[in-house]
Amino acid sequence: DPCWNFHCKRGKVCHVDKQGKAHCICQDPAACPSTKDYEHVCGTDNKTYDGTCQLFGTKCQLEGTKMGRQLHLDYMGSCKYIPPCTDYEVDQFPLRMRDWLKNILMQYYERDLNTSGILTEKQRSKVKKIYQNEKRLVAGDHTVELLLHDFEKNYHMYVYPVHWQFHQLDQHPVDRLLIHSELAPLRASLVPMEHCITRFFHECDADHDKLIALKEWCHCFGIKE
Numbered sequence: 001d002p003c004w005n006f007h008c009k010r011g012k013v014c015h016v017d018k019q020g021k022a023h024c025i026c027q028d029p030a031a032c033p034s035t036k037d038y039e040h041v042c043g044t045d046n047k048t049y050d051g052t053c054q055l056f057g058t059k060c061q062l063e064g065t066k067m068g069r070q071l072h073l074d075y076m077g078s079c080k081y082i083p084p085c086t087d088y089e090v091d092q093f094p095l096r097m098r099d100w101l102k103n104i105l106m107q108y109y110e111r112d113l114n115t116s117g118i119l120t121e122k123q124r125s126k127v128k129k130i131y132q133n134e135k136r137l138v139a140g141d142h143t144v145e146l147l148l149h150d151f152e153k154n155y156h157m158y159v160y161p162v163h164w165q166f167h168q169l170d171q172h173p174v175d176r177l178l179i180h181s182e183l184a185p186l187r188a189s190l191v192p193m194e195h196c197i198t199r200f201f202h203e204c205d206a207d208h209d210k211l212i213a214l215k216e217w218c219h220c221f222g223i224k225e
Contacts, residue, residue, distance in 0.1 A: 011056030027057035041188070042079035044072045073184050075191030085196035090203070093196045094221050095147040101161035103139040106131055123164070130157045151222065162221045166214055178212040 002022035003014035012024040032053035039051045045067075049055040055073060062068030075082075085093075108118045109127045119127060130136060136157060137150045151158055169182045183201055190197050204212050204220040215225070 010052070011058075011060035026060035026063070027053060029054045029057040029061070032057060037078070040078045041076055042074045044070060044074045046074075046079050048078045072180060073188050075188045077192055080192070082191065082195045085199040090196045090199050092144050093194070093200050095144055095151065096194070097200075098151065098158045098162060098221055099137070099139075099142065099147055101165050102130065102158060105161050105164065106136075106139070126160050130160065133157065158221075159223055162218060162223050163214075166217050176214050178217065180210070183212070 002016050002020060006014045006022045008014050008024035011027055013027045014022050015025045016022055032051060035051040035053075041049050041052055041055055043049055043055050043058075049058070052073065055071075059068055059071045062071060105119075105127045109124065109131050112118050112124060133154075135154055137146070137154070142150075165186075166178070169178055169186060170176060172182060187197055187201065200220065201212065204216055206216050206219070218225070
């Protein structure tokens with residue numbers, strides 16, 4: 001089968017032509033497998049799609065048009081009203097996000113104590129120092145004042161989680177720059193809970209080149225150079 005191990009980008013499927021050669025064609029959205037309600041996604045056109053297959057198939061069919069360039073995955077779940085993010089809320093966002101990233105790494109470390117495999121050996125050694133620090137603020141519903149105080153007092157515990165998340169996202173390609181599609185997995189899962197994440201990432205791009213460099217990312221989270 002010429003399509004065996006033949007890779008097509010999202011929204012396209014492998015097709016064998018009359019000469020027996022494999023190439024990629026747009027996925028027919030109508031031919032996408034049926035999905036459950038919880039698999040629905042919202043596009044940036046504020047339209048609910050049955051799943052990512054239907055969304056990216058539609059985007060592919062619009063390739064070369066303005067609508068196609070503007071259509072992206074906005075967030076997981078059906079489209080709903082997302083309240084605008086206020087200046088006060090966007091200022092608070094890095095506080096919660098830093099704490100959340102630190103706590104994710106703590107959970108990964110705890111899981112690795114039983115069955116290793118989530119973190120690399122180098123990552124484990126870095127996270128271990130944070131995990132075993134007696135001054136670490138444990139996970140909880142903390143006030144903005146407490147999160148700010150802890151960041152100022154225990155700044156060193158937040159540096160690695162912020163760097164780690166950047167490198168987790170910087171995959172396609174690994175170039176120390178985040179493009180829209182690399183940010184999408186994090187954005188899409190958080191928008192319904194953290195409505196400021198879109199504005200936060202938009203303002204992170206200080207030079208407006210549609211790329212977030214590591215320096216810009218760290219600056220957004222209050223990490224010094």
